[in-house]
Amino acid sequence: MAEDKVVQDETDESAAPEKHRHLEVEITNEDDGDVYKFSVKHDERLDSVIARLYADKLHREPVDDDRLRCEAGGEDVFTFASMTFKAYLDAGHCAALKWLFSGPTGGA
C-alpha cells in the first residue's frame, strides 16, 4: 500500500508547486485543419510555445501576416508572447488555451 501511495503522489500534479504544473495548449492550424497539443508549465513564456509551433509543426519561419488568436473571442496571441502562462491566464486571457493559427491571405 505504501508503494502505491508513493506512486500516486508522484503523478498527482495538484501536489506540485503551481509553477511546475503542466497546462495544455491546443492550436488548430486553420490552413490545413491539423490540431497540435503542447504541454507547458505555468512559468513558461508564450513565445516558447510559439517557437515550438514554427519549428516542430509548421517547419518554417514566421512571416508578418501570420495570425495566432484565441478561439474564444479572437484576441491576438502574439501580443502577449513575452508573458508567462501564469501571467497570461491571471490577466484573464483565453482561459481554455485554445488558439487558432493561420498564415497570410491575399485578396481584394
Next chain:
Amino acid sequence: MTGPARTDPEVAAITFRRDLDKFWDRGAAAERGWQRRTHDQLTELITLQGNDGTQVLPYYLRVRADWYPDFPPQITLLEPDWVTEPPERSTWLPTIQNPPFQFGLHHVYDYRNPDTQELIDKRQLICFSHSFDYYVSSHTPQSAERWEHPRHTVAATLNRLHQVLQPPCYTGPQSPREPQAEQA
C-alpha cells in the same frame, strides 16, 4: 474559359474528398451548424451560417474541386436553389466589413483574358488567395500568400469564410431576409 488546366478528375476527387472529410471529422463544421451534401465527386454543396451577434442565417456555398489540389477550390455563394448566383444587394449575399485579412466579395466580376484583356466571363468573385477565382481574375499573391497544397487545403478556404461570417466582420445579409425565403 482560358486559365489553368484542370486536374485529373480522379486525382482531384480523391484529394478533395480526403481533405474535406478530414476537416469535417474534426468537428468544427458541426459546431458551426454547417451541413454538406455531395452533388458529384468534384462538387460539394455546403450550408454555412452567418452570425451577426443577433441572428444566425444560412448561406449556400458551392465548392468545386476541378483544379484541386494545384489550386484552391472554386467557391460560389448561391441562392437556395443551389444554381442561381445572387444579384447585388441580395439577401443571399452577406455584408462583410473590415475583414482581418485581404478579402473581397464581388457579386459580379469581369474575368478577362490576361493576354488580350478580352472579356471571357462575368460572374461572382469571392476574392482571397484560398479561392480559385482569385487566380484567374488578374490577382497576384505575395509568395507567402500563394496557395500551396498540402500546406493549404480546403480547410483554409472554409475557415476564412467562417471568420468573415462572424462578428465583427459580418453585419447581416445585404438585404433583409423574409422568413419564408429559406424554404424557397
